[in-house]
Amino acid sequence: MNQLPILGITMGDVSGIGPEIAVKALNHKEVYETCRPLVVGNSDIVKRAVELIGNDLKVHVIEHVVDAEFRYGTIDVYHRTDFNIEDVPYGQVSTLGGKAAFEAIEKVIELAMEDKIDATITGPLNKEALNKAGYHYNGHTEIYAELTDTKRYSMMLAHENFRVVHVSTHVSLRKACDLVKKERVREVIEIAQNACLSLGINNPKIAVAGLNPHSGEGGLFGDEEINEIIPAIEDARSRGINVEGPVPPDTVFSKAIGGQYDIVVAMYHDQGHIPMKVVGFQMDQSTGSWKAVNGVNITLGLPIIRSSVDHGTAFDQAGKGTASEESLLNAISYGIDLAKARLNKKKS
Numbered sequence: 001m002n003q004l005p006i007l008g009i010t011m012g013d014v015s016g017i018g019p020e021i022a023v024k025a026l027n028h029k030e031v032y033e034t035c036r037p038l039v040v041g042n043s044d045i046v047k048r049a050v051e052l053i054g055n056d057l058k059v060h061v062i063e064h065v066v067d068a069e070f071r072y073g074t075i076d077v078y079h080r081t082d083f084n085i086e087d088v089p090y091g092q093v094s095t096l097g098g099k100a101a102f103e104a105i106e107k108v109i110e111l112a113m114e115d116k117i118d119a120t121i122t123g124p125l126n127k128e129a130l131n132k133a134g135y136h137y138n139g140h141t142e143i144y145a146e147l148t149d150t151k152r153y154s155m156m157l158a159h160e161n162f163r164v165v166h167v168s169t170h171v172s173l174r175k176a177c178d179l180v181k182k183e184r185v186r187e188v189i190e191i192a193q194n195a196c197l198s199l200g201i202n203n204p205k206i207a208v209a210g211l212n213p214h215s216g217e218g219g220l221f222g223d224e225e226i227n228e229i230i231p232a233i234e235d236a237r238s239r240g241i242n243v244e245g246p247v248p249p250d251t252v253f254s255k256a257i258g259g260q261y262d263i264v265v266a267m268y269h270d271q272g273h274i275p276m277k278v279v280g281f282q283m284d285q286s287t288g289s290w291k292a293v294n295g296v297n298i299t300l301g302l303p304i305i306r307s308s309v310d311h312g313t314a315f316d317q318a319g320k321g322t323a324s325e326e327s328l329l330n331a332i333s334y335g336i337d338l339a340k341a342r343l344n345k346k347k348s
């Protein structure tokens with residue numbers, strides 16, 4: 001590739017830590033050596049974040065992607081949604097915050113669908129604010145699926161070589177059990193396989209977690225494994241996919257971290273999220289503050305690339321200048337790799 005990929009970065013909810021971590025990430029010179037980043041969102045909010053951090057980054061407002069300078073020291077901002085920043089104080093849920101977040105996502109998706117940018121990178125949304133503003137979605141995943149007209153998709157979390165893809169995400173635990181169906185499990189196995197291939201992993205080894213304790217213990221603790229999960233695995237195997245399971249959910253993640261699997265298919269949100277965050281989020285015992293907040297959230301199955309932080313809006317830390325930009329840097333790095341793989345695939 002002659003030119004570096006163009007990344008459109010949203011700040012998520014403007015009352016959270018999203019703007020701060022966007023500005024902190026773009027203060028890393030090496031980011032500009034690997035991609036051409038621009039921020040999509042309100043330019044006054046970016047200026048507020050620059051003031052909060054106290055660095056000397058300039059803000060360059062653009063109306064078209066071609067106007068961007070992509071130069072370290074200046075943040076190109078594709079301005080969206082006018083409002084007074086006093087109306088969106090730090091740490092508060094507001095309809096304005098929800099509206100601004102949605103409009104930035106809508107725009108970044110449009111830019112990617114029009115091939116004006118190569119990947120989208122998203123900051124954390126506050127789902128309460130989003131819904132208060134009248135956008136009735138559970139998160140980015142569902143917004144992206146609808147606005148790109150995608151029917152087969154799934155959420156993947158990754159921390160280095162540890163990857164988890166989910167059969168369901170933002171539903172109640174009760175409903176999540178009902179969503180463990182052969183067709184969906186098989187679909188997610190295929191999505192996992194394609195994700196690994198696009199990351200350059202040949203013949204990926206996929207583990208499918210069970211739903212119940214000890215994967216149901218032969219039907220003693222639930223029959224989803226027998227009726228839904230095993231048939232899905234057998235079906236995927238018959239199509240040449242290197243898949244194993246149901247692996248008891250209490251040990252499957254340790255095995256994956258130990259290098260036995262390239263990706264794990266988790267049956268519901270917290271089954272996959274908890275191990276990922278135990279690994280990526282590390283608290284300092286002596287200070288009680290976070291010393292690491294790592295990991296990335298990728299929506300698989302879309303016609304465009306969406307890579308995201310895997311933490312939330314952290315309203316408790318908003319406006320304090322203490323937020324970590326690590327997860328956003330992870331998301332940028334993943335977005336670059338996926339964009340390069342995609343551009344290479346288009347060429348071949």
Ligand SMILES: NC(=O)C1=CN([C@@H]2O[C@H](COP(=O)(O)OP(=O)(O)OC[C@H]3O[C@@H](n4cnc5c(N)ncnc54)[C@H](O)[C@@H]3O)[C@@H](O)[C@H]2O)C=CC1
Pocket residue numbers: 012017021123124125126127128140290293297308309310311312313314315316317322323324325326327
């Ligand atoms: N990618 C996204 O858009 C995500 C959005 N959310 C949303 O965020 C909101 C708050 O969710 P919570 O469950 O409280 O999770 P959270 O991730 O915002 O906060 C959990 C803990 O981690 C800390 N934390 C999070 N990110 C940090 C960072 N970059 N640097 C330092 N500390 C950090 C927070 O201060 C808090 O102590 C909810 O509305 C939730 O739906 C949650 C996860 C992902």
Ligand SMILES: O=C(CO)COP(=O)(O)O
Pocket residue numbers: 125138139140141142273297308
């Ligand atoms: O809340 C999240 C993970 O639990 C993030 O969801 P989205 O990626 O759909 O916004």
